[in-house]
Amino acid sequence: MNELKPAQAGTLESNDIMITMAPGAQGSGVIIDLESIVLAQYGPAIKQTIAAVVAEQNVTDIYIKAVDRGALDCTIQARTLTALARTGVILQKELI
Amino acid sequence: MDLRRTMLFMPGNNPGMLQNGGVFGADAIILDLEDAVAPQEKDAARLLVAQSLKTVDYGTSEKVVRINPLDTFARIDIPAIVPCCPDAILVPKVESSEDIQEVARLVAVAEKPGQAQVKLIALLETPRGIAEAYRIAKADKRVVALAFGAEDYTASLGAKRTKEGTEIFTARTIVVNSAAAVGIQSIDTPFTDVNDIEGLVADTQLAKQLGFKGKLSINPRQIDDIHKVFNPTVQDINWAERIIKAIRKAEAEGAGVASLDGKMVDAPIVARAELILYLARLLGLAEEA
Numbered sequence: 001m002n003e004l005k006p007a008q009a010g011t012l013e014s015n016d017i018m019i020t021m022a023p024g025a026q027g028s029g030v031i032i033d034l035e036s037i038v039l040a041q042y043g044p045a046i047k048q049t050i051a052a053v054v055a056e057q058n059v060t061d062i063y064i065k066a067v068d069r070g071a072l073d074c075t076i077q078a079r080t081l082t083a084l085a086r087t088g089v090i091l092q093k094e095l096i
Numbered sequence: 097m098d099l100r101r102t103m104l105f106m107p108g109n110n111p112g113m114l115q116n117g118g119v120f121g122a123d124a125i126i127l128d129l130e131d132a133v134a135p136q137e138k139d140a141a142r143l144l145v146a147q148s149l150k151t152v153d154y155g156t157s158e159k160v161v162r163i164n165p166l167d168t169f170a171r172i173d174i175p176a177i178v179p180c181c182p183d184a185i186l187v188p189k190v191e192s193s194e195d196i197q198e199v200a201r202l203v204a205v206a207e208k209p210g211q212a213q214v215k216l217i218a219l220l221e222t223p224r225g226i227a228e229a230y231r232i233a234k235a236d237k238r239v240v241a242l243a244f245g246a247e248d249y250t251a252s253l254g255a256k257r258t259k260e261g262t263e264i265f266t267a268r269t270i271v272v273n274s275a276a277a278v279g280i281q282s283i284d285t286p287f288t289d290v291n292d293i294e295g296l297v298a299d300t301q302l303a304k305q306l307g308f309k310g311k312l313s314i315n316p317r318q319i320d321d322i323h324k325v326f327n328p329t330v331q332d333i334n335w336a337e338r339i340i341k342a343i344r345k346a347e348a349e350g351a352g353v354a355s356l357d358g359k360m361v362d363a364p365i366v367a368r369a370e371l372i373l374y375l376a377r378l379l380g381l382a383e384e385a
Contacts, residue, residue, distance in 0.1 A: 009140050015112035074147035075111040081147075082140040 007086030010079035017071035019083040024061035036068035053080040100310040101326040107132035108141035120316040124158035149180035162186040178206035184215035191224040193235035200236040221245030229274035242275040246285035272307040286312040300325040336369035
């Protein structure tokens, strides 16, 4: 895997989610810090969607700040993938 | 025949627009990776459009993706987008048959086994593209339509873009004729003043009169008015039904040519009437089979 660098994807517009990622120390795990206008209703589901994409890319140590403005799953997945790609992770072809 | 009266552009990096693309009733929606996306956001838009194609229900709208030109990001866009099963790819700034053949080759490589063949629509928006229109139209069997982009075209010409469109008249007729020569559709340039509905209707009527089968659209508010122009009218449908009745009667009497209201009805007239009735049935405007 390439060395990770901090990166960001998405916007703060309605229906979008802004995802910022920073590499974590080895063994720090995947930490997801989520702000959302629908945190009470969909917080766990949004975190699960982000975590699933990160896991599929075999990233194990990363800090993720996500600010959600009502994004659908497909948008959360796309923004997470974009941020991961911008950190230097090479995308698996089947996810594109 | 696929209806392409309206092909509505949606900015490829705008989740709100992409997720609602199916509700506007356009015959086709174009998820745009080119002009609507800033260069530093091409990667984000590509992934967003790919995910949207896989998950968003666009209803009956044809799913079209405008990729970037071959000399920029097309070679990255195609393998990312094609496996997500768009119905068609809109190829911008096409200037030669080789451009289309190269895109067709890349698309064929990117298609998954069993996937419906992805169609191509060539967007002609340069003087060279217009000059090569016929060869582009017949460059590959995937090409189902030629579309015309007048803004870049007139910029290249150095001509002022006007509402009347005198400066694009020749290019429009070349696009229509080239497409018709190989039996594919022609789609007109968008009308860019979204607040001028009267101008939109007049421009669309001209496009229909010239032979275009549809119009690119940049705003959902334009869709209904464009559809109204391209839909057959009640008078059209009545005329077509009378033509078909007249020719059937003549055939029953052993004649190949009929007469209606003192005018000869022969094969080209019948073909036009059949097309009107086909469209009317497709659009639910006529019940007659």
